[in-house]
Amino acid sequence: MKTYLVGGAVRDRLLGLEPGDRDWVVVGGTQASMEAAGFKPVGRDFPVFLHPRTGEEHALARTERKSGRGYRGFVVDADPSVTLEEDLARRDFTINAIAQDADGNLVDPFGGARDIEARVLRHVGEAFVEDPLRVLRAGRFMARFAALGFTVAPETMALMREMVASGELAELVPERVWQELRKALASARPSAFLRTLHDCGALAVVLPEVDALYGVPQRAEYHPEVDTGVHVELVCDMAAQLAPGDDVIGFAALVHDLGKALTPEDVLPRHIGHEQAGVAPVRKLCERLKVPVAHRELAVACCREHLNVHRFDELRASTAVKLIERCDGFRRPERIGQIAIVCEADKRGRAGLQDVPYPSGELLRRAHAAACAVRAADLPEGLEGPAVGEAMRAARIRAVAAATGRKP
Numbered sequence: 001m002k003t004y005l006v007g008g009a010v011r012d013r014l015l016g017l018e019p020g021d022r023d024w025v026v027v028g029g030t031q032a033s034m035e036a037a038g039f040k041p042v043g044r045d046f047p048v049f050l051h052p053r054t055g056e057e058h059a060l061a062r063t064e065r066k067s068g069r070g071y072r073g074f075v076v077d078a079d080p081s082v083t084l085e086e087d088l089a090r091r092d093f094t095i096n097a098i099a100q101d102a103d104g105n106l107v108d109p110f111g112g113a114r115d116i117e118a119r120v121l122r123h124v125g126e127a128f129v130e131d132p133l134r135v136l137r138a139g140r141f142m143a144r145f146a147a148l149g150f151t152v153a154p155e156t157m158a159l160m161r162e163m164v165a166s167g168e169l170a171e172l173v174p175e176r177v178w179q180e181l182r183k184a185l186a187s188a189r190p191s192a193f194l195r196t197l198h199d200c201g202a203l204a205v206v207l208p209e210v211d212a213l214y215g216v217p218q219r220a221e222y223h224p225e226v227d228t229g230v231h232v233e234l235v236c237d238m239a240a241q242l243a244p245g246d247d248v249i250g251f252a253a254l255v256h257d258l259g260k261a262l263t264p265e266d267v268l269p270r271h272i273g274h275e276q277a278g279v280a281p282v283r284k285l286c287e288r289l290k291v292p293v294a295h296r297e298l299a300v301a302c303c304r305e306h307l308n309v310h311r312f313d314e315l316r317a318s319t320a321v322k323l324i325e326r327c328d329g330f331r332r333p334e335r336i337g338q339i340a341i342v343c344e345a346d347k348r349g350r351a352g353l354q355d356v357p358y359p360s361g362e363l364l365r366r367a368h369a370a371a372c373a374v375r376a377a378d379l380p381e382g383l384e385g386p387a388v389g390e391a392m393r394a395a396r397i398r399a400v401a402a403a404t405g406r407k408p
Helices: 008-015 031-036 084-089 112-118 126-130 133-148 154-166 174-185 190-200 228-242 247-255 258-262 279-289 293-310 317-326 334-348 359-372 386-404
Strands: 002-006 023-027 048-050 057-060 063-066 074-077
Touching (some): 002 084, 008 112, 023 084, 063 084, 133 154, 133 174, 133 190, 154 190, 174 190, 228 334, 247 279, 247 293, 258 279, 279 293, 293 317, 293 334, 317 386
Antiparallel strands (some): 002 023, 048 057, 063 074
16 A cells, blocks of 8 residues: 545645645555555545544545435446556546655646746646536635636636536535635635636536626715626625634625625616615525524624625614624624724725725724623612613613713
């Protein structure tokens, strides 16, 4: 048996990045020989084992042959005769199809190191079309590597368009779509995910509510970028800058303006009431992709309230307290800080306005802190039932007015 380091660990080292998990491929092995060496089998769909000391994944070299539609329709062959080159040939992109032997020598039959130098994301071979999930992976890798100068090879983009046209992306289950989206939103440049999928037509299949925003105009005095789809790209990138790696905030940033796709044409480029109109499509998207509750609740709150937060300095203290209550900010105090970040990303996610200050965010945080500082012990004695809640709200309103200079 021969063992090689493969995939992301090799790629990231060549990119000068800190490698993450290390994955290994074993050539010439069998399940029996791996178990005899102390490896623990964990693979369900193909033979993967955990190293007895390091716990790192070791997979037997394998080939995959298409046997049906979607990303699950494959026949796997992990015979000991499968070569390293055959295993690398089944991988998605050339930059992920590089192996390294025990002496540090690279095995690179598809020019992955060259593509890393050229900063090109290129598919390995025609078998790329057999797995529709790879279209989303292309977007996700672009979200991670666009900041390093990567672009998608023209022939790969053409192949992705063919895959979309074939209808195979409809076979993707919601959990896999969400998994790729979540990773993209936690990356440095989520806009590259959106742009890549939009350009090949995949965004209209997996995120039609977001794709519908492209080409929808906004008022240029507030949105110099005009196009709502471009605005959402900028907002997602700003959110990634303000809260690196936070896909909960990233998702709320992504869907905060879905209501603008529903604005009647005769009203454009104004979007009166888009924040309320957007709540239904946000919920529909979350239901379809089985989005986790934390992501869903923040997304709905930001969609509904972002204009109120933008004009927070105009709100009376009582209105501010009601806003905090609607956002569940007293039971979930962390949510107010999250909303402030998403709204700041919305305000600064506009062409040429990325450096503007956002005092509304600080005002919201200050009001929230003042309201949260009110305790039941501060209320008059002898109160019971609804009177306790009414007194608590009144005390919070007074505290917010004092802390922010607002009228009650």
